[in-house]
Amino acid sequence: MKLNIALLAGDGIGPEVIDQAVKVSDAIAKKFNHEINWKPALTGAAAIDAVGEPYPDETHEICASSDAVLFGAIGHPRFDNDPSAKVRPEQGLLKMRKKLGLFANVRPTFTFPSLLDKSPLKRERIEGTDLVFLRELTGGIYFGEKGRREEGETAFDNCVYTRAEVQRLAKKGFELAMTRGKKLCCVDKANVLETSRLWRETVQAMEKDYPEVEVSYEFVDAVAMRLVQWPNSYDVLITENLFGDILTDEASVISGSMGLMPSASLGAEIGLFEPIHGSYPQATGLNIANPMATVLSAAMMFENFGLQAEGKAIRDAVNEALNKGIVTEDLADGGKAYGTSEVGDWLAENI
Amino acid sequence: MKLNIALLAGDGIGPEVIDQAVKVSDAIAKKFNHEINWKPALTGAAAIDAVGEPYPDETHEICASSDAVLFGAIGHPRFDNDPSAKVRPEQGLLKMRKKLGLFANVRPTFTFPSLLDKSPLKRERIEGTDLVFLRELTGGIYFGEKGRREEGETAFDNCVYTRAEVQRLAKKGFELAMTRGKKLCCVDKANVLETSRLWRETVQAMEKDYPEVEVSYEFVDAVAMRLVQWPNSYDVLITENLFGDILTDEASVISGSMGLMPSASLGAEIGLFEPIHGSYPQATGLNIANPMATVLSAAMMFENFGLQAEGKAIRDAVNEALNKGIVTEDLADGGKAYGTSEVGDWLAENI
Numbered sequence: 096m097k098l099n100i101a102l103l104a105g106d107g108i109g110p111e112v113i114d115q116a117v118k119v120s121d122a123i124a125k126k127f128n129h130e131i132n133w134k135p136a137l138t139g140a141a142a143i144d145a146v147g148e149p150y151p152d153e154t155h156e157i158c159a160s161s162d163a164v165l166f167g168a169i170g171h172p173r174f175d176n177d178p179s180a181k182v183r184p185e186q187g188l189l190k191m192r193k194k195l196g197l198f199a200n201v202r203p204t205f206t207f208p209s210l211l212d213k214s215p216l217k218r219e220r221i222e223g224t225d226l227v228f229l230r231e232l233t234g235g236i237y238f239g240e241k242g243r244r245e246e247g248e249t250a251f252d253n254c255v256y257t258r259a260e261v262q263r264l265a266k267k268g269f270e271l272a273m274t275r276g277k278k279l280c281c282v283d284k285a286n287v288l289e290t291s292r293l294w295r296e297t298v299q300a301m302e303k304d305y306p307e308v309e310v311s312y313e314f315v316d317a318v319a320m321r322l323v324q325w326p327n328s329y330d331v332l333i334t335e336n337l338f339g340d341i342l343t344d345e346a347s348v349i350s351g352s353m354g355l356m357p358s359a360s361l362g363a364e365i366g367l368f369e370p371i372h373g374s375y376p377q378a379t380g381l382n383i384a385n386p387m388a389t390v391l392s393a394a395m396m397f398e399n400f401g402l403q404a405e406g407k408a409i410r411d412a413v414n415e416a417l418n419k420g421i422v423t424e425d426l427a428d429g430g431k432a433y434g435t436s437e438v439g440d441w442l443a444e445n446i
Numbered sequence: 447m448k449l450n451i452a453l454l455a456g457d458g459i460g461p462e463v464i465d466q467a468v469k470v471s472d473a474i475a476k477k478f479n480h481e482i483n484w485k486p487a488l489t490g491a492a493a494i495d496a497v498g499e500p501y502p503d504e505t506h507e508i509c510a511s512s513d514a515v516l517f518g519a520i521g522h523p524r525f526d527n528d529p530s531a532k533v534r535p536e537q538g539l540l541k542m543r544k545k546l547g548l549f550a551n552v553r554p555t556f557t558f559p560s561l562l563d564k565s566p567l568k569r570e571r572i573e574g575t576d577l578v579f580l581r582e583l584t585g586g587i588y589f590g591e592k593g594r595r596e597e598g599e600t601a602f603d604n605c606v607y608t609r610a611e612v613q614r615l616a617k618k619g620f621e622l623a624m625t626r627g628k629k630l631c632c633v634d635k636a637n638v639l640e641t642s643r644l645w646r647e648t649v650q651a652m653e654k655d656y657p658e659v660e661v662s663y664e665f666v667d668a669v670a671m672r673l674v675q676w677p678n679s680y681d682v683l684i685t686e687n688l689f690g691d692i693l694t695d696e697a698s699v700i701s702g703s704m705g706l707m708p709s710a711s712l713g714a715e716i717g718l719f720e721p722i723h724g725s726y727p728q729a730t731g732l733n734i735a736n737p738m739a740t741v742l743s744a745a746m747m748f749e750n751f752g753l754q755a756e757g758k759a760i761r762d763a764v765n766e767a768l769n770k771g772i773v774t775e776d777l778a779d780g781g782k783a784y785g786t787s788e789v790g791d792w793l794a795e796n797i
């Protein structure tokens with residue numbers, strides 16, 4: 096296969112972890128006879144510094160004309176705690192999601208047996224957890240009209256959803272459930288919100304097309320509880336943008352393997368793959384960041400191209416590295432800690 | 447003191463647990479020489495059945511003319527999973543909050559040493575947790591304009607906040623922090639929402655009036671994570687209505703003592719006190735529901751009248767019951783389980 100991959104390293108540790116994913120992907124290409132054409136582009140604070148824009152048109156062109164985007168991390172402390180900042184890295188992220196049509200954010204939460212004890216939850220609560228959130232990513236309150244009235248004294252954000260938006264996300268959810276445990280949970284706040292009632296009625300109407308899938312409906316506050324109590328009771332969960340933002344982050348810490356969690360954001364045409372962790376500015380350039388989540392994001396990328404064996408080869412290498420203790424300091428537990436690039440090298444060599 | 451207390455038992459186990467809180471409060475009145483005039487009124491599914499309305503005007507009149515409201519629980523399964531139901535118990539709850547002006551929901555999460563092992567979190571994560579959420583309760587997306595357009599194909603919910611609404615909630619937060627650990631965390635999504643930017647700038651402007659309070663600002667998704675990782679790092683948290691709904695429920699399960707958590711909803715004139723648990727329809731009438739959260743809600747009520755010794759007497763009795771194992775089956779752990787009313791009797795006798 097010939098693959099054009101846009102490479103958005105971003106800020107902080109982004110460039111370092113992306114480098115390792117490139118190494119590993121190149122090793123995969125060599126072994127399985129693919130050709131990857133990497134196309135680096137600017138984003139985040141790095142892009143603001145260079146051209147005054149977190150998601151420049153040039154970057155968009157590169158992404159839109161590629162087969163996929165591999166993304167590091169964005170965000171920089173100098174943009175935090177300043178609600179009035181005119182240009183923020185996050186705006187680039189939102190613009191990118193919207194312009195590339197990345198409507199489905201796929202966020203798995205699973206456990207690695209060797210890392211179970213890192214979880215803040217007791218072992219019996221977390222063992223066997225293997226769930227996936229599908230978060231709607233281009234609608235809702237993130238993208239509705241927002242602004243001020245009464246000379247700035249009143250602020251508003253509008254949450255809007257169309258039935259078609261719910262359907263295309265829910266369809267992915269049903270299809271994903273069919274390939275897994277055949278359970279789908281629709282997370283909403285239908286006892287209060289009209290948008291949630293639209294979500295619920297739309298999903299209810301789709302149930303008959305997937306008779307094998309067992310569908311449940313839960314309020315977002317109830318799910319926030321059950322994720323901590325019995326995370327292993329879930330399979331696939333679908334939800335709207337803001338609920339998904341909160342719940343996927345909550346879910347990410349329960350496994351104890353947050354530094355290892357990959358994600359995908361899928362559109363009709365193109366997919367973007369990135370680790371769920373942030374840009375950890377304080378670790379920048381120290382060669383200590385854990386590259387495994389980014390490497391596993393590359394695995395999701397190959398799988399999304401239908402290249403299952405390639406994805407599995409990466410996952411196997413990561414599992415072997417974990418078992419052999421070829422890990423960065425966050426997982427070293429008093430043992431030897433390898434550098435970011437050493438872990439990347441080891442993984443590439445063991446593909 | 448002469449106290450007029452509206453008594454809203456509600457649905458499911460509501461009446462049973464309310465009965466125990468009345469017993470205990472009456473014992474307090476006797477011991478400390480107060481006079482309590484209980485004024486029962488209908489609410490929830492019970493009110494819908496009786497008069498077709500979850501929060502009838504008559505009930506409102508009784509509440510508005512009382513010094514406080516003691517509330518059980520509402521909700522009934524026959525109203526769930528029916529997004530099109532015209533009258534829902536929850537509407538009564540929202541109408542009550544709005545009409546009584548209950549703008550500040552106070553939700554403590556604390557641990558009982560004897561119950562630490564009930565937590566889904568590891569002991570070292572949860573030990574020492576003692577935090578309070580102040581959730582804004584009469585604004586935001588709960589009460590903004592909502593509806594459908596394009597023949598029902600598009601749904602919307604508007605989130606609106608005024609600076610004055612933020613100020614009065616934040617003021618309570620700063621004041622509460624001054625009586626406790628002097629730490630205040632403002633939870634928002636200021637990187638995306640205009641309403642959150644209003645929250646953040648308003649709280650920032652108030653900081654100078656409380657120089658002793660250490661204020662932090664965290665995104666809602668980050669708080670959803672840290673609550674599971676290090677709940678004991680928080681003191682007072684303030685947040686808007688929907689974020690508060692999700693996060694207070696998440697926080698409630700980390701302690702392992704959910705069945706014991708009380709809450710208050712305060713307005714300028716009147717306060718409402720209720721357990722955070724639901725109406726557990728399946729336990730109705732079985733005399734097995736744990737009444738302690740409702741009893742502790744009565745303690746919060748006395749304290750809100752400035753009657754600290756009365757509140758403490760209730761808390762001491764609950765602690766003693768826990769230590770002695772005078773508990774319902776949810777806490778019995780293989781030992782003897784007492785009935786709802788037996789626990790209430792014991793507490794009343796030991797005031």
Ligand SMILES: CC(C)[C@H](C(=O)O)[C@@H](O)C(=O)O
Nearest residue numbers: 185186188189340637638667
């Ligand atoms: C940075 C922020 C705008 C973003 C979001 O809220 O979507 C982030 O939290 C995420 O989940 O990717």
Ligand SMILES: CC(C)[C@H](C(=O)O)[C@@H](O)C(=O)O
Nearest residue numbers: 286287316536537539540691
């Ligand atoms: C029942 C529902 C409307 C309510 C809310 O969302 O406020 C409940 O979840 C709560 O937190 O009191």
